[in-house]
Amino acid sequence: MYTFAIVALLALALIKIVDVLDDLFGGLDRFKGLATVVLAVAGVYALDYSMFGSWGVNVDSEALAKFMTGFVVAGMTSPWRALFGYLTTGKAEDDETLHRHEHIRRAA
Numbered sequence: 001m002y003t004f005a006i007v008a009l010l011a012l013a014l015i016k017i018v019d020v021l022d023d024l025f026g027g028l029d030r031f032k033g034l035a036t037v038v039l040a041v042a043g044v045y046a047l048d049y050s051m052f053g054s055w056g057v058n059v060d061s062e063a064l065a066k067f068m069t070g071f072v073v074a075g076m077t078s079p080w081r082a083l084f085g086y087l088t089t090g091k092a093e094d095d096e097t098l099h100r101h102e103h104i105r106r107a108a
Contacts, residue, residue: 007076010076011074040073041067053065
């Protein structure tokens, strides 16, 4: 149960990290999916975390277990975005979590 919560919260953190990178650098719209997967796998390796080890599932390679955990974390971003879309109504549809926002432009 805790393993699922850890993976879900890592995915939530990953959404916000990708959003911040998109706001800082811009033009990330085309590569948002790739950035999500790469950052998920890199984050899991940096944390040295494997959900398979937590569940006691025997995987041939520890590196493969971390790689697969990274893909699961990246995949868990979709339910979060769907939940944000469901809970958001009216003017809040321009919220950054739904990726329908525009970057700030200079007036002068």
